[in-house]
Amino acid sequence: MQRNIILIAFAVTLMQPAKLLSQEINWFKLQKDQKHLINVNAGLDYGISFGARYGYHLRSTIPILLIADFSIPSGENLVDDFKTSVGGYINLYQADHFQFSAKILGVFRRFENSYARLLNFGSDMGVAAGYYKRKWFVAGEAGFDKAIVTHFKHSAIYKQNFPSVQDGWYEPATGGNFYYGLQAGLTLKRNDIYLKAGKILTQDFSTTPLVPFHLQVGYNIWLN
Amino acid sequence: MKKAKFILPVLICFLGWFSCKKEISIAQEGNLVPKTVEDDKTLPAISLNGTLLHAESFGSPDSAMVVVLHGGPGSDYRYLLNCKEFANQGYYLVFYDQRGSGLSKRHSKSSYSIQVMLDDLAAVISHYRKSTSQKVFLLGHSWGAMLATAYINKFPAAIDGAILAEPGGFIWEDIEDYVSRSRDIKITSETMSDLLYPDQFITGREDEHAILDYKYSLLGSFDDSKDSPIGNEGPLPFWRAGAIVNQALFEIGDKEKPNWTTHLQQFTTRVLFVYSExxxxxxxxxxxxxxxAYPHAELFKVYGAGHDMLSFPTGWNNFFPVGLNYLNSLK
Structure with missing residues (x-):
């Protein structure tokens, strides 16, 4: 039952992306005629990762961006691990140069090594608050990345070690990590470059990921 | 509107399909990792020193005893079962999964110490030993060889010989040096991604051993990857990794900076020290x-093998006659 509620929430998230918005952008500089966001990025996101993002600026009273994001970790095999997100960013509050925004993303990700293949549906929700000028911005960010339901499928090697291993969908949630940090960017005409970095904590606060940090350098270009 | 009419039935089917699937809990013992001796009473076990250890013995109980100590910390003795061959040569082989490792009972992180690991080893020897005249040899691999040395350093007169296979070191500085070299892989490699990427799929509290042990097991794919410097021929067989004991003992080492060489000069017996090509x-x-650190150490290089030289055919076939000769010389 709980899984169904979570899945419905996830589906609703996918169907109503108008509640979402992107955060690594200069909201202050965002013009109504800027409709399409193209982003490329690289950084440290549970390993060295490379990503691309598309954003669509909705015509609404408050700035809203619909987002589709794809990233892969480095490595020789480029198709075995990846993360995709869809959702949006919304600029919730503005007071002169101070801006407060939120994001809600539905996440689908995959991992595979010689022992197992993991498929996961999750969510990534966060807020950012900062100071945005015409040519630069700086903001603090915090969020929660939840691995809501995960499918495990094990290889013959793992099954040689443990023949009774149970393949299938696992719930309740198999994991979750909090993250927080800072981001800063420069804006030139229709271009942003930004850097964001911060720390990752597991949801129980008693254990840490192997690399408890995240880092991303990115470039945005806005098209009409 | 047309899109909504299409999406809604698809969504309902999707949710319906999920509802019909069997739900499995990641925290449940026996789903992703096997149950320990605490939950599976069919497993061979011994109760001692306030814990329950997965343990087996092979050979005549009156023969000279060889206690096999696995590595990790947190691995198990499954990958060392080739050593059973010594039982066919007149030795009494004792295997056990150390506390918090393999199929042995899990404990809280704060309960672990080097001393308790030594006490367990003393209790295992005492449990299986039939008489005070029965000779006792230790055969330790990696961390197991370090544990064996810590024991010999503490009780130099209690052991009649030792085979030590690639211990990281007997002082913390050497251990750190070796561990650092053994994990020297490119940050952009597939192996590195395989180590780091699961952190966003699986997290668990310190007392959720089934989750943490499974996650730690996934890291085992590192050992046989082509990027790994340790040179293994393939994946190691194992029952269940012990994540918390591994973490606890590394943290203890980092804090206490152990030195297990202070009394080794008193151990005048020849030691067979094995390393791999x-x-x-x-x-x-x-x-x-x-x-x-030992007064009399005989080095033997195992050709055609990596760190887990006792587990794969080439390494084992090269090692076994030398190991047997060593034991026979001290029997």
Missing amino acids: RNRAYGLAHAQKVSS
């Missing part, structure tokens, strides 16, 4: 440095 992180220089 293919482990790029080890090599002759490290073997000479580490083994020099």
